[in-house]
Amino acid sequence: MKKSTDTVNNARRRILGYGLRGAAIAAGGPLLWGCSDDTPVDLGAGRAPTGPSDPQTPPASPERCAPANLAQSPRGIHVSFTDDPVRTRTLTWYTDGLDDPGSQLEYGPVTRAMSAEDIACAPFPGRIEGSAEQAFGTNVLTHAATATGLDAGLPIRYRVGAPGRWSNVKVLAPTPQGPLRFCHFGDHGLKQASLAVLDGVRERNPDLLFIAGDLSYANGDQPQWDTWFDRLAPYASTLPVMTAPGNHEEEDNGGKAYRSRIRQPGQNTRYAMTYGNVHFVVSTGGSLLGNNVVQDLDLVAELAWLEIELAQAALRRAKGEIDFIILVQHYTLWTDQEGREPASPALVLFEEDKLLRYGVDLAMVGHDHIYQRSKPMGRGLPQENGYIQVTGGSGGVGLRGFAPISEWSAAHAVRYCFTEYNVDGKRLTATTWAVDNEDNTLAGARLNAIDTFELRSRNSDERQLFARPGRSELLNADQTQAMLRHTRERNALHDSLEAISRRR
Ligand SMILES: [Fe+2]
Ligand SMILES: [Fe+2]
Structure with missing residues (x-):
């Protein structure tokens, strides 16, 4: 593009x-x-x-x-x-000792x-x-x-x-008052490809970067966080970076390192932010649930918060105050990465119910070490008026393969890459840039556009349709227990698979 x-x-x-x-x-x-x-x-x-x-x-x-x-x-x-992203900036840094x-x-x-x-x-x-x-x-x-x-x-x-x-x-740079540009990837790490992705982002010169979880892969080795931030600093000391926590953040005692090193709005691990005409809602996606640091009630409360945030955002969009609503989280809702099932079906069901009820436009996620973009979708099928999911767990730490590709999928690739989104009024255009060669080597690679898509903001009738009241009674006791059990099982499965792969 x-x-x-x-x-x-x-x-x-x-x-x-x-x-x-x-x-x-x-x-x-x-x-x-x-x-x-x-x-x-x-x-x-x-x-x-x-x-x-x-x-x-x-x-x-x-x-x-x-x-x-x-x-x-x-x-x-x-x-x-x-x-306020126009009138304020927060600086975070570290000193030894x-x-x-x-x-x-x-x-x-x-x-x-x-x-x-x-x-x-x-x-x-x-x-x-x-x-x-x-x-x-x-x-x-x-x-x-x-x-x-x-x-x-x-x-x-x-x-x-x-x-x-x-x-x-x-x-x-000042926060743009007109057209704006942001980038997204997840699953970063400290590999050569991790640096290549950052170099690629810098080459595209966005206003804002989202990293959708699995940041340093410290996995309990705290000095690795310092190494990761040292590498990020030449980019992030002049480019605002916002993050969502992933399952590897959970491995630092339920996200304690993440909480102590990163400053973001609200709860820090979950928050909402309006940037230009885009409203971002950032969720944990249940990624921090796995030990006694994060309590069951935290995830139940987060689902209630998500309901209210999205209901308010849909109302603001109906009033013309914003044009796009974007969910950011680490976990995919749907994926074709090989070997990723089962996910957390109950949590996905409850989250997706909100995305569809309030007309979320886009979900920017990571976790699966692939690139995959969906058609407008809902409940595992293409769906007119649904949301587009962009999985960008291709940010450098490694790559995985695909299972058979689903009907909802619009594009997929096994490449180290990031996605750039340009918002100009009611039009969002996106390009995914690979930073590697086709065989995933890095030597001599130049930025290469491997996917493009365009998203128009919803028209006035649709905006009214999605401006629905938030619901106070969401889950009954059985549903809550199923959601928590599935999420714990999902997270434990990932932890055990990661532990096996690290021992090899
Ligand atoms: Fe990851
Ligand atoms: Fe992950």
């Missing part, structure tokens, strides 16, 4: 004209500018697009890690949203009058004292701070840390 000229120009306009040097922008690399405190600038999200749509500019050469050059320097810096060096975030707008030296060296008008807590199971502190009162439409410069231990100055 060719990116629209308007979209490319919008992305360029986000940065050009704000005093940054064109050559450095075109190269996509860091701007280095000497300052009194020797603070360099990382120019990240909001670069002019590179890659296939713009052959004049070579792809960025990302940092492979963020080495700490001073004791307790910030590491693993990443941007997320915990509040349990002595708290401070959790400061300094920030300010990048205005048209600023030179590159200004951006790197000028005093910051805003400073927030954040918070620190011990990351689960390790002598590392998680620091977090939220910048508020941001100017809509202006890039943001920032640094985190404390006096004597500042990060590089980094520049964030």
